[in-house]
Amino acid sequence: MQALLLQGLAALMLGLFLMVYERLFPVMPVSIGVAVILQGAIAAFLARWRNLAGWWWVIQFCFPLALFFALALQLPPVMFLVAFLLFFVLYWHTFRTQVPYFPSSAGVWDAVAQLLPADRAIRMADIGSGLGGLVLNLASKREDSEIIGIELAPLPWFISWVRAQFSQSRGRFIRADYADMDFSRFDVVFAYLSPAVMSAVWEKARVEMRPGSLLLSNEFAIENQAADLIIQTERMRTPLYAWYI
Ligand SMILES: C[S@@+](CC[C@H](N)C(=O)[O-])C[C@H]1O[C@@H](n2cnc3c(N)ncnc32)[C@H](O)[C@@H]1O
Numbered sequence: 001m002q003a004l005l006l007q008g009l010a011a012l013m014l015g016l017f018l019m020v021y022e023r024l025f026p027v028m029p030v031s032i033g034v035a036v037i038l039q040g041a042i043a044a045f046l047a048r049w050r051n052l053a054g055w056w057w058v059i060q061f062c063f064p065l066a067l068f069f070a071l072a073l074q075l076p077p078v079m080f081l082v083a084f085l086l087f088f089v090l091y092w093h094t095f096r097t098q099v100p101y102f103p104s105s106a107g108v109w110d111a112v113a114q115l116l117p118a119d120r121a122i123r124m125a126d127i128g129s130g131l132g133g134l135v136l137n138l139a140s141k142r143e144d145s146e147i148i149g150i151e152l153a154p155l156p157w158f159i160s161w162v163r164a165q166f167s168q169s170r171g172r173f174i175r176a177d178y179a180d181m182d183f184s185r186f187d188v189v190f191a192y193l194s195p196a197v198m199s200a201v202w203e204k205a206r207v208e209m210r211p212g213s214l215l216l217s218n219e220f221a222i223e224n225q226a227a228d229l230i231i232q233t234e235r236m237r238t239p240l241y242a243w244y245i
Pocket of ligand 1: 129
């Protein structure tokens with residue numbers, strides 16, 4: 001949202017500059033190409049001024065150029081609407097949750113399977129289950145147990161639901177915000193979210209999860225909360241953190 005507002009501010013600043021410039025030098029108009037580069041440069045400068053992460057400066061600079069070239073292709077406008085709708089149902093509330101979709105690896109699924117209590121049936125939730133890979137994998141390994149994926153974004157939820165139907169998996173998928181779920185219903189909660197939400201996840205787990213239950217987080221640790229286990233194997237790109245409640 002900030003990036004979008006900064007592009008708007010950059011457009012205003014550029015508009016003012018061009019008005020003044022064209023009064024001063026009416027015989028030397030600024031070409032559209034130069035205006036586009038100026039727009040990107042101002043937006044990148046504003047991103048720097050607002051202390052946005054370094055990659056935003058690059059995006060801000062390239063965005064007007066990308067727009068310029070995309071318009072030059074004269075693609076049917078409906079393509080942009082379709083692309084927007086596709087991203088909308090895929091990423092949904094990412095601007096609010098700060099958790100985009102990216103999948104965990106098969107190495108992580110195996111490490112999680114190893115940590116699940118083997119002596120009894122359990123109920124486990126993947127909070128933010130994406131396309132459902134982890135849930136489907138664990139449901140096939142633990143037929144005695146209930147493995148549930150909770151996903152907010154409609155498209156990943158729908159794809160995982162379809163995958164479960166086709167593979168006749170016992171894994172279940174619920175379209176919901178995990179913040180509204182009662183964690184006391186689960187013996188194990190797995191999260192692959194983002195650093196921005198881990199403190200809140202810990203607070204919810206600490207208050208709601210039963211003693212002896214297990215909280216797992218792929219890649220993202222919890223600030224000021226040392227993990228009881230940290231697992232990293234050759235097949236895992238990222239560590240898996242575990243806390244026994
Ligand atoms: C990084 S992906 C992880 C996917 C999956 N758990 C895996 O390991 O492959 C995070 C997912 O969490 C979902 N998500 C983010 N915030 C959520 C929320 N509050 N409730 C439910 N799902 C959420 C996102 O839509 C995204 O699909």
